Amino acid sequence: MEISVIVFPGSNCDRDIAVSLKKFSKQNPKMIWHKERSLPKSDLIVLPGGFSYGDYLRCGSMAANSPIMSEVIKNAESGAYIIGICNGFQILTETNLLPGTLIRNRELSFICKNLSLKVENSETGFTHKYSNKEIIEIPVAHNEGNYFADKNIIDNIEDKNLIAFRYCDENGLVNDETNPNGSKNNIAGIINEKGNILGMMPHPERATDKTAGLIDGEKFFISILESIQ
Amino acid sequence: MIKITKELIDEHGINNEEYNFILESLNREPTITELGIFSAMWSEHCSYKSSKTWLKKLPTSNDKVIQGPGENAGVIDLGNGDAAVFKMESHNHPSFIEPYQGAATGVGGIMRDVFTMGARPVALLNSIRFGDVKNTKTKHLLTGVVSGIGGYGNCMGVPTVGGEVEFNSCYNDNILVNAMCVGIAKINKIFYSKASGIGNSVVYVGSKTGRDGIHGATMASAEFDDSSDEKRPTVQVGDPFAEKLLLEACLELMKEDIIIAIQDMGAAGLTSSAVEMASKGNVGIDLNLDNLPCRETFMTAYEMMLSESQERMLMIIEPEKEKEAKSVFDKWGLDFATIGVLTDTNRIIINHENEKKADIPLNILESGAPSYDRPYKIVTNSEIDQSYLLKSDEKVINILRKLISSPNLCSRRWVWEQYDHMVMNDTVLRPGGDSAIIRIHDTNKALAVCSDSTPRYCAADPIEGGKQVVAESWRNITSVGAKPIAITDCMNFGNPEKEEIMGQFAGVITGMIEACKILDYPVVSGNVSLYNETNGKGINPTPAIGGVGLLDSLDHFSTPSIKRENDNIIILGETKGHLCQSIYAYEIFGDSKGLPPKVDLLMEKKIGDTVRDLVKKLKIDTVHDISDGGLLIALTEMSVAGNIGFNLNINQKNLNNGFLFGEDQGRYIILVEDKNLSETIEYIKKNNISYSSIGKSYGKKIKIDKNNEADIEEIRDLYENWFENYLKVN
Numbered sequence: 001m002e003i004s005v006i007v008f009p010g011s012n013c014d015r016d017i018a019v020s021l022k023k024f025s026k027q028n029p030k031m032i033w034h035k036e037r038s039l040p041k042s043d044l045i046v047l048p049g050g051f052s053y054g055d056y057l058r059c060g061s062m063a064a065n066s067p068i069m070s071e072v073i074k075n076a077e078s079g080a081y082i083i084g085i086c087n088g089f090q091i092l093t094e095t096n097l098l099p100g101t102l103i104r105n106r107e108l109s110f111i112c113k114n115l116s117l118k119v120e121n122s123e124t125g126f127t128h129k130y131s132n133k134e135i136i137e138i139p140v141a142h143n144e145g146n147y148f149a150d151k152n153i154i155d156n157i158e159d160k161n162l163i164a165f166r167y168c169d170e171n172g173l174v175n176d177e178t179n180p181n182g183s184k185n186n187i188a189g190i191i192n193e194k195g196n197i198l199g200m201m202p203h204p205e206r207a208t209d210k211t212a213g214l215i216d217g218e219k220f221f222i223s224i225l226e227s228i229q
Numbered sequence: 230m231i232k233i234t235k236e237l238i239d240e241h242g243i244n245n246e247e248y249n250f251i252l253e254s255l256n257r258e259p260t261i262t263e264l265g266i267f268s269a270m271w272s273e274h275c276s277y278k279s280s281k282t283w284l285k286k287l288p289t290s291n292d293k294v295i296q297g298p299g300e301n302a303g304v305i306d307l308g309n310g311d312a313a314v315f316k317m318e319s320h321n322h323p324s325f326i327e328p329y330q331g332a333a334t335g336v337g338g339i340m341r342d343v344f345t346m347g348a349r350p351v352a353l354l355n356s357i358r359f360g361d362v363k364n365t366k367t368k369h370l371l372t373g374v375v376s377g378i379g380g381y382g383n384c385m386g387v388p389t390v391g392g393e394v395e396f397n398s399c400y401n402d403n404i405l406v407n408a409m410c411v412g413i414a415k416i417n418k419i420f421y422s423k424a425s426g427i428g429n430s431v432v433y434v435g436s437k438t439g440r441d442g443i444h445g446a447t448m449a450s451a452e453f454d455d456s457s458d459e460k461r462p463t464v465q466v467g468d469p470f471a472e473k474l475l476l477e478a479c480l481e482l483m484k485e486d487i488i489i490a491i492q493d494m495g496a497a498g499l500t501s502s503a504v505e506m507a508s509k510g511n512v513g514i515d516l517n518l519d520n521l522p523c524r525e526t527f528m529t530a531y532e533m534m535l536s537e538s539q540e541r542m543l544m545i546i547e548p549e550k551e552k553e554a555k556s557v558f559d560k561w562g563l564d565f566a567t568i569g570v571l572t573d574t575n576r577i578i579i580n581h582e583n584e585k586k587a588d589i590p591l592n593i594l595e596s597g598a599p600s601y602d603r604p605y606k607i608v609t610n611s612e613i614d615q616s617y618l619l620k621s622d623e624k625v626i627n628i629l630r631k632l633i634s635s636p637n638l639c640s641r642r643w644v645w646e647q648y649d650h651m652v653m654n655d656t657v658l659r660p661g662g663d664s665a666i667i668r669i670h671d672t673n674k675a676l677a678v679c680s681d682s683t684p685r686y687c688a689a690d691p692i693e694g695g696k697q698v699v700a701e702s703w704r705n706i707t708s709v710g711a712k713p714i715a716i717t718d719c720m721n722f723g724n725p726e727k728e729e730i731m732g733q734f735a736g737v738i739t740g741m742i743e744a745c746k747i748l749d750y751p752v753v754s755g756n757v758s759l760y761n762e763t764n765g766k767g768i769n770p771t772p773a774i775g776g777v778g779l780l781d782s783l784d785h786f787s788t789p790s791i792k793r794e795n796d797n798i799i800i801l802g803e804t805k806g807h808l809c810q811s812i813y814a815y816e817i818f819g820d821s822k823g824l825p826p827k828v829d830l831l832m833e834k835k836i837g838d839t840v841r842d843l844v845k846k847l848k849i850d851t852v853h854d855i856s857d858g859g860l861l862i863a864l865t866e867m868s869v870a871g872n873i874g875f876n877l878n879i880n881q882k883n884l885n886n887g888f889l890f891g892e893d894q895g896r897y898i899i900l901v902e903d904k905n906l907s908e909t910i911e912y913i914k915k916n917n918i919s920y921s922s923i924g925k926s927y928g929k930k931i932k933i934d935k936n937n938e939a940d941i942e943e944i945r946d947l948y949e950n951w952f953e954n955y956l957k958v959n
């Protein structure tokens with residue numbers, strides 16, 4: 001299996017995701033600089049978290065126009081798995097690989113904390129090691145994580161079961177109080193209809209190491225690595 | 230040509246004596262560019278003219294110190310070829326004028342000091358102080374500073390893992406923003422600022438130069454008055470994205486053997502980096518400003534030399550390696566310009582548009598800089614009988630409720646949840662404990678880091694206060710089981726031209742020297758910020774101490790949270806019940822009379838060494854030091870963190886407010902399982918340390934006696950929601 005991590009200027013979770021991928025795949029992912037115009041054949045492409053181009057414009061909008069992105073889109077269309085975490089999720093919405101957008105957190109401040117998530121769909125290539133409706137604990141760290149889309153889009157992703165993760169409390173309660181950033185329907189992560197693209201605001205790579213606190217991200221990595229085998 | 234008038238000289242903060250020295254040394258009138266250079270280099274901020282005679286006395290070495298003060302940052306040996314590089318610096322005045330940008334660029338500046346030495350920043354800390362919570366400006370300053378710190382550090386991808394926040398009316402018009410950065414480097418790959426090699430190129434990299442921050446160093450060396458808001462244009466604007474690129478580009482270039490010397494352009498910008506690098510190397514430097522990357526048009530030599538635009542570095546490299554170096558900066562989209570050459574003249578010569586704008590012998594700028602042995606008077610409070618503080622009609626549990634939800638004791642969660650404290654995935658112990666623990670990447674070792682100060686003690690008794698700040702830092706590192714190695718200090722004081730203020734400085738340094746020596750905890754870097762006064766009123770003396778320690782192995786460390794029920798609660802160290810200068814005295818009685826608790830440094834060392842042994846050898850995993858608020862506050866914090874309550878079992882005749890809220894120094898709370906109890910007690914006794922067993926962890930209630938108990942949940946709400954409630958009300 002071939003895994004590529006795209007590095008944009010301002011990416012800052014590229015090393016963390018590479019460490020987690022290596023831990024479970026026993027191989028180093030290829031780190032691909034955003035200026036590249038060709039991509040090695042990849043079964044999985046990861047867009048990491050960070051502040052691409054400083055996020056001075058709308059988050060992810062500059063990165064969405066990087067030279068490498070046309071290759072990422074081509075690979076996505078031909079069925080490669082794509083994961084966008086945090087800033088990577090923002091980039092995926094900016095390229096229209098995923099619907100909707102991520103706007104400023106409801107409370108207007110950056111949030112960094114552990115949160116409970118409910119695995120809404122455990123039959124995706126990214127989540128099949130979790131049991132259905134499993135409650136997991138994964139950290140978030142973002143300023144623009146408030147998922148927004150119009151009613152048609154939200155209805156569509158609800159109807160088609162495209163929501164991978166929802167914010168909840170430790171008992172699985174999904175409501176406004178357990179919504180950390182104002183996201184529509186407490187959405188924390190979604191997939192596309194074809195099921196090969198996932199975007200999520202929480203950081204599973206920060207939950208794969210007991211010493212650093214959390215391990216609920218392990219099943220995420222095991223799921224996707226099994227899917228691309 | 231601009232005529233140098235008396236007014237102009239005054240505006241540059243140069244006094245008569247200093248100006249006469251300039252005339253004598255140059256044997257002519259200075260140009261305006263030269264006047265600007267003298268003004269910046271001789272500002273208090275750059276020259277340490279009031280403080281250096283005292284700073285020289287601080288202990289600066291032990292067997293782990295690789296580089297003490299005098300470089301961009303201090304360096305200590307962590308073993309296995311790794312080094313920690315760290316420093317703390319103030320950005321007080323800019324943060325008061327423009328809190329977001331002031332705080333952000335403070336963080337940016339301190340990170341450059343660390344990565345300019347070849348280290349990757351792995352942790353950020355801060356120490357921030359605001360005026361009274363009722364002051365109309367406080368909310369605005371607090372939210373601005375916190376989001377500025379977060380805005381910069383979060384974008385850089387360096388976790389902000391620790392810090393402190395204090396509110397006190399003495400900071401009403403002069404807030405303090407001190408930022409600390411810790412980086413990790415390989416010992417054989419540390420870069421210094423000493424220029425060498427006549428004929429080598431002087432290279433400018435990073436962002437372009439603009440007109441921001443001109444005279445920042447001079448501003449930082451003057452008192453504030455009501456017109457200070459007009460100084461907003463001198464505050465620099467941060468660009469963390471540019472700094473992230475600069476960090477990666479510098480570290481990439483540093484893998485090769487190309488850079489001979491490097492220094493960031495911090496306070497006094499190009500002036501101080503060029504002068505300091507050349508002076509250290511005992512060489513001269515010729516600059517041609519025609520090549521300087523500028524983002525504004527028609528900039529003069531004066532403006533270019535004094536701009537404090539951020540995210541810039543100056544490097545010395547061999548001319549034949551310029552091409553290779555440039556390719557790295559091209560990749561990262563950063564400017565790279567050769568702006569000068571090293572010479573054998575020992576002078577700084579500046580040319581711009583075919584005109585010589587400055588020509589100054591370096592020795593008069595650096596070693597000729599003024600140094601003042603300012604008169605001082607150490608003033609302490611008088612000792613008083615504290616018995617009136619023991620008598621309170623309020624029930625103990627209500628006092629606890631009040632203290633735990635007071636601005637200076639409540640949880641700082643609202644603050645540190647706005648900082649990404651986990652990125653890099655090596656944060657083992659997050660903010661909220663005594664120290665944060667940061668794993669050294671790819672190893673089983675870790676750094677313990679903290680930042681602390683107790684200004685109210687320093688105001689009441691500068692010498693004891695100076696001892697206490699160092700001891701408190703040492704204790705916080707010890708509390709997680711790590712070995713304290715060295716500190717960085719950020720000394721925030723008022724106007725040193727006043728005898729009593731200079732006495733505060735002299736006294737605090739005197740106390741620090743004693744503590745650093747006895748605890749083997751030297752100062753390896755730091756910064757002095759004087760003239761923290763507004764309209765003639767000074768702040769409390771505030772020496773912020775950034776501590777760094779080493780955990781040899783992550784197999785055994787301790788944290789404050791209570792982990793099990795039925796553990797024995799043991800206090801190490803003697804509880805005398807000292808209430809003067811305590812948070813209790815201030816919050817319950819509005820009292821700030823009398824002397825702070827004394828620090829017995831020899832006993833401090835003995836107890837701390839024992840605590841570390843207990844963590845390592847007897848696997849004690851729950852430790853918290855007793856500091857602000859005293860024993861009951863410390864224990865409550867442990868309870869809230871672990872969500873397990875306690876039952877105290879104390880003889881009623883000993884159970885008074887001095888025992889519960891006194892701030893006697895050198896004490897720790899440890900929790901011990903029954904099965905380890907006898908061995909632990911034996912070890913404590915063997916080391917001749919006084920201890921007492923005061924109860925057990927139990928249930929979900931905090932229980933002092935039958936009349937004083939509360940649910941943890943209720944106390945947690947009080948403890949954790951102060952900030953949100955404070956900021957909600959308009």
